[in-house]
Amino acid sequence: MKTFPFAMLSAVLLLGSLSAGEMKPLVRCKAELDRAVLPAGQQQTAVVKITLAAENPPVKAKRAPxxxxxxxxxxxxxxxxxxxxxxxxxxxxxxxxxxxxxxxxxxxxxxxxxxxxxxxxxxxxxxxxxxxxxxxxxxxxxxxxxxxxxxxxxxxxxxxxxxxxxxxxxxxxxxxxxxxxxxxxxxxxxxxxxxxxxxxxxxxxxxxxxxxxxxxxxxxxxxxxxxxxxxxxxxxxxxxxxxxxxNVVAREVKIIIECPGQVRPLRSIGKEARIRGQQVELKLNQLYGGQERYLLLELDVPPGEEDSVLPLLDARVEYHNMLRSRVEKQGTRLLARFSPDEQMIFDNINPIVQNDYYLNKGAEAKDEAIRLYEEGKKDEAILVLERNGLELKQAAAAYDLDELLLESGNIMSQSLRLQQEGLTPTNRKELRTEAAQEKQQQKSKLRYDKY
Amino acid sequence: MNHFARPTVLLLSCVVLPALLLAGAGAILLQHERERWEQNAREAELRWLEQSRRELQLSMEALQEEFRAELENIARSEQPEQALMELQDEHPLVRNVFRSARDGRALYPVPGLNSDEETRRFLLRYDALFSGRLAWNVDAELEEPQLQQESTYNSFIKGIGRASKAWSPAAPMSLTWRAWHWEDQDAILIYVSEGNGYVGVELEMAALWSRVDVLLRNISEGRVPLGLIDRHGRPLTISMEPKDNAPHLELEMGDLLPFARLQIYAPMNPSSSSSGFLYAAALLFGLILLASILAGGIGLNAWLQRSRREALQKTTFVSNVSHEFKTPLTTLRLYSELLLEGRVEDPERQKRYLRTLLQESDRLARLVHNVLDFSRLEMGKRNLQIEDFDLCDGFDAVHEALTARLQGAAFRIYFPEAPVPVHADRDAAGQILLNLCDNAVKYAAQGERLDIQALEHEGHWQLRFQDYGQGLDSKQRRGLFQAFHQSDSSLTREQGGTGLGLHISRRLAREMGGDLSLCPTSEGACFLWTLPRATEITT
Missing domain, CATH: 3.40.50.410 (von Willebrand factor, type A domain)
Structure with missing residues (x-):
């Protein structure tokens, strides 16, 4: 995978309360763009992923009651x-x-x-x-x-x-x-x-x-x-x-995102975050040890000049560390770099953000298919799933993403079943539950699929 | 009436008819009791419903007070919007928060600004207010409720955890509690009026119903289903499964939940309901019926036994009486013929024969007398002439009557020597005396004496007739005073008699206000005859 030095600009910037001598944080907060380099000179929508990654607790750690x-x-x-x-x-x-x-x-x-x-x-x-x-x-x-x-x-x-x-x-x-x-x-x-x-x-x-x-x-x-x-x-x-x-390691997790100036948060994907003007807030009740949860956000980004750097957001996270019984804070700032060079933009696409973005789009497609089918638009419902499956497949091929490839196969087979069997209670439950699990970024997705 | 008809009629009259009457009376009583019970139950249900409504209202009033304090604090704070956001984040009963200008225009959340779906829908839902089409001031602003110290407040909002910091000592602002109907859903908007506009919240109804659900379950204690329904009659919550969906009673919830009504239903398994009462009553009634049938059966059986015994006794009586009459008649005829034919020449023998004739005619007379007495007593035709006299006057007559029988025998009767002034019928008393003495002569001859003692006791004379014969065993004692009874009823009995003597004696004694009974003794037999003392004669 090719990377561009500019990508370093959007690296994690610790603003938090950690001093050099302290242990590494239980929850790490990371903000990434779907493309580390954005096309210069145009108003555009960018997808940002704010990730919270919780460490696995030490083996001897006393768990919370x-x-x-x-x-x-x-x-x-x-x-x-x-x-x-x-x-x-x-x-x-x-x-x-x-x-x-x-x-x-x-x-x-x-x-x-x-x-x-x-x-x-x-x-x-x-x-x-x-x-x-x-x-x-x-x-x-x-x-x-x-x-x-x-x-x-x-x-x-x-x-x-x-x-x-x-x-x-x-x-x-x-x-x-x-x-x-x-x-x-x-x-x-x-x-x-x-x-x-x-x-x-x-x-x-x-x-x-x-x-x-x-x-x-x-x-x-x-x-x-x-x-x-x-x-x-x-x-x-x-x-x-x-x-x-x-295995809950953190509770009362709160992500607060502030967008400066002309950057406007448009919507959160898959999650119900509160958006008030320039501020976005998401609350999670808990994080499990070893779990990664994220917020996908669509931002309206104003035109940027070539090679300029624009701060897109400041993210703060607050959580109650269950292992140490105290409130901890983390923070990060996301910067965007602009370039007219398409190759450079392509080379700096972030496959992980793409992966999650497409998975969430898949979840949305599943909910959409159910809605359309129940409005009597069976063909449209099938089409939504087919298109999405294809989209995921292409993205999987472009960014070499195995998980996405598997999911595209799943969505294609769901579309086929919708065509052959209709929306049976089982099919509906599978679509709905999978969509929810994806949006929830559920750690345990245990599926007992007989197909 | 034939033999079969009589028991049937008796059965009908003694058992079935009373049972039916009892059943009828029972049914009427039950009906009344049931109506009374149902009336009580309805009253109890109404009380329960009113009390439950009061508890719910108190909880709602507590909630109202909490929001009043919260909103007043927010309205006075430096950063009301930040405080509102915190309230929305932390308070489980808050769905949305807002701040508006005097003219109603929303200041927070800002319309048109980037926002989430929920916020957009909130602004749309209350557009009539935010656009100024509807006035913010409603006529009926709520008075400050009289909060009771001991309400269910704690159980209702327990876990919210904000109440402690939400009290403002400043003068209370006027609070508006506004019910809102939108897309067929009910909502509640609560706001206070500050200097420049309004600060308020929209209640999260699902969370409210969830808490009401638990509260109703606690109030109903698993006994009575209580339900809260909305304006369309849709159940918002119900404390337990009702027997059917028809509520017994319902009450409006009042100002704080104007679109809701509280209902009370019939419980699924009534622990003390009318049907339970009916079962108990039916069981009781069944037991009474069973008992009457059993008692009737037993009574009928006893009556049948008695009838049989009486029939047998009457047959025995007739044959006995025939025999008793026949014996003296035969003797009379035989001895009269012998004397008439002059075959007996010895004057001593003639005299003896004549004495026998006299004895037998006496016996015959006594028999006739007894039978007549008995029938008179049975028919209630015997009129007693009660007067004061000395019983001793009768002793001679008795002695005289028994002379023939006592002659030649070693038996002696010892009468009391002092006068015995009594208040009785002279003839009846004499008859009793004679019967008792005659019995002693007949049955206790081997004892050779009969002692008659007279004792005064509580205005009565007690006369003890003590003989020294064989006495009576328990079997003989049992039917001693019954009609047609004879201590030895076998055909081979030694002594004659109709078996009426003691029966007649006792009845006469009782009719004269006294009694005749056996009294315990160590030897022979002892009869105790009580009769009233003379009122005028003093000893």
Whole structure:
């Protein structure tokens, strides 16, 4: 890969509080342009990627205590293997908690029941018995289940505001039919919960649940989302999820971006960031050890003179370091260089930013395809996926990106399935969940694809 | 009436009819009880509903106060926009924040400036206000609520964690709490008026309903389903699954949630509901019916047994009476014939024969007397002439009556020596006396004596008739005073009689205000006869 010396100009500039003698930061903040050199003399849109990379915690590091609430659907449709596997998965999750952790368990059908109220597990045997005795019942009061789960988690919110990881694990196989049930309402509830530090991970099982609702709730509360076709995969998913939760290294992560002068932030791609004039803000509830999360931002950049350097943004990140129990700050400045030389511009394309940019475009295409299909525009939906697949393929070839190539293949096969089978519940769930996982930059994307 | 019809009628009249009557009365009572119960339940539900609404309202008022304090602080701060952004970031019940000029124009977020989708939609949603088409001042600005110290405030907004720093001591600004309807969704805008305009927030309704959901579940305590519905009747939240979707009662939520109504439904598993009450009542009723049938059955059986026994006793009586009549008649006829034919020449033998004739005619007379007495008593035709007299006057008559029988026997009767002034029927008393003495002569002859003692006790005379015969075993004692009873009812019995003597004696004694009973004794048999003392004669 060819690089240009100018690329150095957009390198990481540490503005933070770290002095020379201190340990290296837990979370590194990096800002990159899709092209390190921009065409000179024209108004243009540039894509910026602000990356937060969390270090893996040292092996001996003491992990943060967790406040876990499992919210289990025990509606009639869960009967049989599903509830059996859900019980097994809950028991598995329970076995991985320690004496410092807080656990609660809510079940819901037509009614919401607090089976195990939030508390440190003193009587593990009794908790196991209670889980063993979960049986299926009636309807799906999902909203009530989530509300009650949040209420249990809240019992430990004030006592341990920073030192604890608060997580709700919601399992559902059906459509919410008691209380508020729209994806928008549940998404907004998720957004409200994350303000309190609660993330909701949603696990949809089977083909009857409302994936829009489940992905919205997870995405907007900064939790993970999973689609489980076969109930025996539940234990694996729970394990994966608990693994993530146990591995939280930073919480209350806030990225604040200020754009100077005539540079204007246009939109964030894949993430819901708040844009106010020249300022962009994104909040993440947590970062897992070894995880990289980023914000893709489209900027309106004014015409730049040849060889001139323009500051595009200053990024600040604040987070609570769970390993050292303190708030840490990082910062970086992104500069752009302009050139009329097309070759030079091409040579300075940043393949990693391109990769993520195209992956997010893929996610957007999936959501768009669902929307079009449901408006009765099947052909357009297929076309959107096909075009996107092709676009990703070309980009993958141009920048030599394996991940993108795989994803282009996935999107092409999704488009083919849409053509042959139509938007079956399974296809829809796959498209929606993949899109959400991509936007969320979910660390655990565990997919149990039978195709 | 034939033999079968009578028990049937009896069964109907003793068991079925009362049971039916009881059932009817029970059903009416139950109906009343049920109505009363339902009335109570309705009243209780209304109280519950009103109380629940009050709790919800208190929580909403607490929330209103919190926002008043927050917004006042923000309005007075140096950098209100920064403070608003912080509020939006941290407060789970805040969806959007804004600041506007006096004329309504939005100052923050700035319309037209780069912004996210949510902000654009927010500005659009309240365009009528921000463009000045609608007035910011609504007539009904909210009064400061009377906050109660012990409200559910804490449980409702627990975890928000901002309340502590949000209190301003300065004079309160006027707060507007405005319900908004947009694209078929309800929203609430809260703002205070500052010098140059307004500062406010839009509530996050999903988060609000989520907290109301938990609150309602706590209030209903898993007993009564409480639901909150919006203006279209769509459920916003419900505390537990109701039995059906028809609410029993509903109340408007009032100023702070003007588009919502609180409803109460029938619980799925009523723990103390009308049906439970009915089951209990039905069970009770069933038990009563069963008990009546059982009691009726037992009673009927006892009646049948008694009827059979009486029938048997009557048959025995008739044959006994025939026999008793026949024996003296035969003797009379035989002895009269012998005397008439002059076959007995020895004057001593003649005299003995004549005595026998006298004895047998006496016996016959007694028999007839007893039978007549019995039928009179049964028919209630015997009229007693109660008067004061000395019982001792009758002793001679008794002795006389028994002379024939006592003659030649070693048996002696010892009457009381002092006068026994009584208040009774002279004939009836004499008859009792005679029956008791006669019995002793008949059954306790081997004891050779009968002691009669008279004792005064609480205005009554107690006369003890103590003999020294074989006495009575428990079986003999049981039916002693019943009609047609004889201690030995076998055909081979030694002593004659109708089995009416003691029965008649007891009835007479009782009709005269006294009694006749057996009293415990160590030897022979002992009868105790009580009769009222004379009112005028004093001893």
């Amino acid at each position: 967790i406040n876990l609430c499992i919210v289990l659907d025990r509606s009639g449709s869960m009967s049989g293997d599903k509830i059996a596997q859900a019980r097994k998965a809950a028991l598995e999750a329970l076995s991985r908690l320690g004496s410092q952790d807080v656990f609660s368990l809510i079940t819901y059908d037509s009614e919401v029941k607090t089976l195990i109220p939030a508390g440190q597990l003193k009587d593990l045997g009794r908790a196991r018995d209670l889980i063993h005795n979960i049986h299926t019942g009636g309807d799906t009061a999902l909203f009530g289940g989530v509300s009650q789960g949040a209420s249990e988690l809240r019992k430990y919110l004030e006592d341990a505001p920073k030192g604890m990881v608060h997580r709700m694990l919601l399992l559902s196989d059906g459509k919410a039919n008691v209380g508020p049930a729209s994806a928008d309402e549940l998404g907004r509830l998720g957004k409200s919960l994350v303000k309190e530090g609660i993330s909701v991970t949603t696990i949809g099982i089977g083909t009857d649940y409302n994936e829009d609702l489940m992905t919205q709730l997870a995405q907007r509360s900064d939790g993970n989302t999973y689609f489980v076709q076969e109930s025996q995969d539940l234990v694996g998913i729970f394990n994966e999820e608990i693994g993530d939760v146990l």
